[in-house]
Amino acid sequence: MVITGHWIDSSWKLQKRVLSLVHIPPPRRGVEISDAIFKCLKEWGIENKIFTISMDNASNNDVAIRLLKDTFSMSKNLVCAGKLFHVRCCAHILNLMVQDGLSQIVDITNNIRESVEFVNRSDGRLLLFADIVQQLRLPGRKLIYDCRTRWNSTFEMLSCAIKFKEVFPRFWDREPHYNCCPSEED
Template identity: 95%
Template sequence: MMKLGLPNWQKISCNTNKADCVAVYELEKKKLKNLLKNVNKKSVLSFVHIPPPRRGVETSDAIFKCIKEWGIENKIFTISVDNASNNDVAIRLLKDTFSMSKNLVCAGKLFHVRCCAHILNLMVQDGLSQIVDITNNIRKSVEFVNRSDGRLLLFADIVQQLRLPGRKLIYDCRTRWNSTFEMLSCAIKFKEVFPRFRDREPHYDCCPLEEDWVKVVKVCNILETFWATTQIISCSDYPISNLFLQEIKRVKLVLDSGVNDEDDFIRAMVRKMKTKFDKYCGECNLLMAVAAILDPRQKLKAVEFCLSQLFPPNEVQENISKVRIVIFELYDEYVAANDHDQLGKRKMSQVGDSSMDALISSSTSGWNDFDDFLRQSETFEPQKSELVDYLEKGV
């Protein structure tokens, strides 16, 4: 076929085809590697299959091999992973490896960050497990109605009779809890429709009971905060790390209020979720706090406000002090790195100095006596750092 369309065409072998593809890959990899040396970039660098047993040491080796291959071992600021014990081991090993070459900022205090979205998912799954049978009934109901055009029309007729807004039920993806929440929230709007639909459709046998809807409504009222927080944390259109601390605080307040709910069912569910929250968020997340401080609308006020609601009164000041220490350590390290770069540039600029230039800039300059005179005759207030100046100004 190719010969007919293009007589000069020559068939190539599979090996040639493979070699061409690999050559394109290596060329693009080289371009990306050069970009990573100079700019911030978001890219997937590698997919790695780790055969079982997937212990922490194998995960650590795989990550470090990738980092080393791309030449960014001096650029790693922090690593975020799911909350699994083998990941904890992997991060500890990586931290030890990087610490040997002193490549970690703040001595590694900001190195390991737990995945917020994963923590929220674990808590929500605990909540949804309390209504798993009801959720399955609602899911079956949605599937039953949407399975044929006749049922859809019947359902829509009942919706119209009741003058309810909207006419369509939505499916969920079982592996995504926020999708399940959206399905439940949508179904709640039509809770009065399902029993009427059952009266008209003899094969419909999974209609939720009235008390089931009461539970679903209460659960969704709690999960709505988790859903909104996940939408913010999982957003990638613009930087949003400065908002994380406020969102975690909001989740904490919802759980605290639910612990004392008058409904035994809700109280038991929230306590289970709060246990998970305390396990993973019981310590002050320093990186979240630093990100909030660097938002000029928040600064330290946001840390003081949020930590006062996240921790018991006797722990608040201690955690605020930890945050202050870390942000000043971070600032000092950046200042030192900048001074080092400026010193290197000055040395490079002096390489071409003539002997006369070197003579003028030497210690024999007449300005040295004047400098000594100034130091003895004038007193200078210590100059504030940019960080102190930033924090002292209002938000």
């Protein structure tokens, strides 16, 4: 677990530092997460200066937040009675929303992903694909893979693939083993 501190310095500039890297062996229960965070804050001497904590939406993190909030509430150090203490990770929430949207076109993204993997699996296929791209005078020559759990990576793969929408059917005509050609509608 990485514990990162964010604060505004005396010049009103936002600062960010990694405070600790903590190994928490499985099972990673909320109590262990809470204890590790509190220990780090004590070591830095900032346990009385915490305004908010941001974590993703895992249930063990919810338990950790509840335990930390209880601990900080005892010393009455929480601003706004702790109403702002737990700030959900916006990047995690955004990723969940986009993944939900991508689930509506899962067949299309899987087809594109299979096409990218098929083309990139051999040098001969890569060369054939690049030749077709060159014949069509398209910019770029290479498809990119995505990381399935990162929506922005899938977006980049799809954005790249759409530039080659005229190439896929021509590649299909020339490559007998290619069976995942995206349709015009895809």
